[in-house]
Amino acid sequence: MMRFVFYISILLVFFSCKKETINPYNNPDLLPPTEDSTSYFSEPTNFAAIYNDVFLPHCNNAGCHDGTFEPDFRTIESSYNTLVYQPIIKNNPPATYQYRVKAGNPSESVLYARLLADGNGTSIFDPNSQVMPLTADIVYDPNQEHIWHSEKEEHIKNIKTWIENGAPDMFGNIAVLPNNKPEMLGVAMYVSGTTNLLPRIGRGTVLVPSGTNSLDIWFSVSDDNLAANTLTYNKVKFSESLFQFHLKPELNLNVVSSPIMEAGYQSNNVAYYHNITYDISSLTSGDEMFIKIYVKDDVNEVTEIPNNGDLYEKVKHFTFEIL
Numbered sequence: 411m412m413r414f415v416f417y418i419s420i421l422l423v424f425f426s427c428k429k430e431t432i433n434p435y436n437n438p439d440l441l442p443p444t445e446d447s448t449s450y451f452s453e454p455t456n457f458a459a460i461y462n463d464v465f466l467p468h469c470n471n472a473g474c475h476d477g478t479f480e481p482d483f484r485t486i487e488s489s490y491n492t493l494v495y496q497p498i499i500k501n502n503p504p505a506t507y508q509y510r511v512k513a514g515n516p517s518e519s520v521l522y523a524r525l526l527a528d529g530n531g532t533s534i535f536d537p538n539s540q541v542m543p544l545t546a547d548i549v550y551d552p553n554q555e556h557i558w559h560s561e562k563e564e565h566i567k568n569i570k571t572w573i574e575n576g577a578p579d580m581f582g583n584i585a586v587l588p589n590n591k592p593e594m595l596g597v598a599m600y601v602s603g604t605t606n607l608l609p610r611i612g613r614g615t616v617l618v619p620s621g622t623n624s625l626d627i628w629f630s631v632s633d634d635n636l637a638a639n640t641l642t643y644n645k646v647k648f649s650e651s652l653f654q655f656h657l658k659p660e661l662n663l664n665v666v667s668s669p670i671m672e673a674g675y676q677s678n679n680v681a682y683y684h685n686i687t688y689d690i691s692s693l694t695s696g697d698e699m700f701i702k703i704y705v706k707d708d709v710n711e712v713t714e715i716p717n718n719g720d721l722y723e724k725v726k727h728f729t730f731e732i733l
Contacts, residue, residue, distance in 0.1 A: 434588040440676030454564070455571045458580040463488045465567050468543040468558055481510060481521075486580055493521060494577045494585045495634075497593060502536040505677040508634070513577035513585035516570045525566050588634070591711040592641055594716060595630035597701070597728055602626050602687055609707060613675060614726035615698070620733050623691045628682035629663070630674055631715065633707050639665050639683040643706040646686055652700050652718070652725065663703065677725050693732050 423668065451459035463481040469475045475483040480490040480499065493511045498520050503505055507520045516522040524542040526534035531548035533539045540547040546558035551651035558565075576584035599608045599616045601626040608616050618625065629646075631638050645660040663684045693699070706712045714723045 454568045465489050501677045503678050511577050516573040590634045591710045591713040592633045592705050593633050595680045598628040598672040600626045616730040618732050619732050620695050624689050626687050629684040629703050630680045630682045636707050641705040643712050645704040647702050649700050695732050698731040
């Protein structure tokens with residue numbers, strides 16, 4: 411009996427000395443809200459908001475900007491990286507634009523221009539192009555029933571403000587002008603001593619009349635920071651095979667101070683500063699020649715144009731065939 415009383419006393423002492431604890435989950439003030447009233451895109455001109463409000467719902471469509479071609483609107487990162495200071499694929503006839511987004515300058519940004527239309531719904535960028543987003547263009551939506559039409563004024567204003575503010579990324583970092591490699595704009599060929607541009611197969615191979623002894627070949631290139639006629643190195647190679655250029659000698663390109671103006675690969679009027687007169691008297695009917703040029707800007711290593719990673723259509727633009 412005495413042993414039982416002793417154990418009971420020990421237990422009472424143990425429980426009387428133990429601290430009481432409060433379960434925080436019993437406090438109703440600490441429970442999560444029943445409604446989420448947080449605005450995650452409270453600043454509509456932030457790139458994250460523009461992606462959420464415009465690119466994701468209206469542009470990331472199957473067969474469109476879903477990674478099929480650039481700009482790539484699948485993610486916020488791919489959207490930014492394929493827009494800001496990225497060269498355009500298709501220009502308007504006057505070749506007004508250089509970048510998809512030029513930070514600080516909406517009027518020189520293709521993204522902004524492609525969203526604008528006149529009162530008839532015709533593209534401001536180019537009357538022969540469609541207004542973006544494509545599904546809201548009058549060709550597909552003549553009655554303007556697409557939700558874009560009720561929201562577009564606000565969205566376009568926000569995009570314009572974002573560009574004016576320096577096209578900052580989703581973290582607020584202002585865009586910095588990159589120093590890209592020089593790019594090809596076009597090749598123009600003439601029978602030496604003439605001024606009649608030789609014809610092409612589409613935008614591809616130039617067709618040279620049989621019996622031609624030499625060609626005057628002009629090249630149009632552009633750089634994001636330097637004038638084309640201030641590029642250095644300025645060499646050219648000719649090869650019967652696309653895969654034999656490493657065996658061919660480099661020839662010097664002439665560089666003029668006043669360019670000729672001719673149609674380019676994508677635009678109707680581009681400046682040609684680089685040229686060479688090339689002897690083709692040894693070639694016969696059916697022979698095809700591939701061409702590559704080599705130029706250097708003030709930062710990058712020597713740039714090969716076109717390179718073997720370019721579209722084959724662009725590679726073919728640098729070829730000619732003897733009829």
